[in-house]
Amino acid sequence: MFLFVLMLAGMDDTPDGELIRRAKQGDRAAFGLLVRRYQRKVYALCFRLGGSHDVADDLTQEAFIKAFQAVGTFDESYPFGGWIARIAANNAFNYLNRQKFQLNGEESELALDQMAAADPDPQQMLTQQEIDKRYQQALAQLPPDYRIVFVLRMQEEMSYADIATTLKINEGTVMSRLHRARQKLMLALKDLLEP
């Protein structure tokens, strides 16, 4: 039955609010429809933050499971998309912090420097796909603290205040990390940015 419901998910036009109300009562099928609706958005965010499919897969599943466990606290007057993005971002932030605690960012810094030193031929015409790939590579090498702020700002278009709330840091720190993220990315992608 659940599978059948999922198959119909693409056609389902039940409003988010109704699905959330049912999910709050423990209706997993209704929550499954929400998963279907937002899974690509959440996956994309997790991929940008985690840097690989395996990590993105784990983080995406964790985000939805945490969302289901906390759906009782969700205020239906807010968009579900923003809420699940915050949960995913917060979950990824914790994950990246754990990684950083074990490894530290030295390797990433080195990789960024190497990318800058490689200095590809600026005359070479790059396709959009190639530009995206270069950007993703540079993004993945950013220190996690910078990466998450940059992605939330650029891809999720969150305000400074929302980022600060999501990551439990102050707005000054958001501004500072964004600045540093841009600095490092501009260095790594300088050949793409020069006129």
Place this chain on the structure above:
Amino acid sequence: MTMHEFDERLSAYLDGKLSATEKSQVEEELRQNSDMQAALEQLTKLDQIARQSQIDMPADGYFDGLAERIDAKLARDSRPRRGLAILQPIMPKSRLIAILSSVAALFLIVVVVNQIWKPEAERFSVPKTIIVNPPQQPETSRHMETQPAIATEPVKSSDRKRKQEIPDSVLGKVVESDRTPVDVKDEEYKEPPVFPEPKKSDQTLAIPEASEARPAASTVDTLRQQLQPREKSAMMTIRTIDSPAFRGQGKPVADKQGTTLSDKPTSSPQSTSIQPQAEMGVSNANRNELPVRGVSIPLAIDSLQIAMPEMKLNKGKFAETFDAAAYEQRVQALLDSGKYVPVYFVAWDQGTRAKSTSRYDVEQGGLQNWYDSLSVMGAEQWNAENAYREAMRSRNNRLAEYITARLYIEHYLSSGDTRDVDLWRERLDEVRQWEQGARK
């Protein structure tokens, strides 16, 4: 100005986060400075690339099954479950085990910290090495399936009679006082596992200069040498302890032939492979013959230790009694003194509890994680990281933890061996802001 050395205001300008005054200032500068204009153009282009970027999404098949996989986990979560399975729906088993191992290690530290806690007068007189004794097995527990998981009775730090090796004189007293020969045949007895040949270096647990209660110049570098690290950068060591006191827990057990196991030739303590007890045929009897491993961790005396009483005072109605200045002075004095204390934990290679459950493996998790972190970071960064995280999740003792974090980060930044200086400066600013907020 180079393209990547632009003013932070430019980033804020692009995001519309400047005040009207600042904005007009930047615009004026932009009109006069062509480099700044170029930087702004490139910054705009970077944002454009970022916003337009697409990732390679997995094939539809992945998303077709994602909701189903999540639902399966939620379904498992909704069923009554026992043990580790409770948490498995929200994380992979391997991660779960790693986390639980870390919790176990933390628990060990808390236990030891509680045990070594001294009154005010002795607080600064820390020993170089603190040894945690093995648990004393109660007489009645010999046939029980469970044993204590961790050691809880430390040798007193004020004991100046300790020797360089695991001091038989000290441990012997404990053991002898508790030793009661038991002439009982154990029906579960099987042949003890065969261990590889011992390495001479692992025959004893050598703790250099442990006889001195307090080092003359206890710097981190000195301690690094004293710890005889496995690797050059290692700050923590894991060793096998071959001590009858530890190995037999002072309670020799007779085998079927009436021979006391402790009287047999010493089997090698060098057992690096951790196998389930069932595979090794470990019984309650020969479990006592298993080697014990220990791990030495250099800890700065931080908020978990010296700061504890002050932090407790900083809760609720006692907050007004917290003397922030005195506290800061105390922590700073400790940092200046470089009193990094190698704390020694011991754990059994094999089951410390019932068969097939709750093995406390030093090699495969738990303390190994601490070892890895410290090996990579070194004590200064490790402690700064730790203090910063404590401050981040601070709830009740905010000011004390913010002060602690600030001092540790400052200490790390001034160590001359700081990695990712920008990040740590930024964290320092962050912690300072928290501290200012907490002081208001």
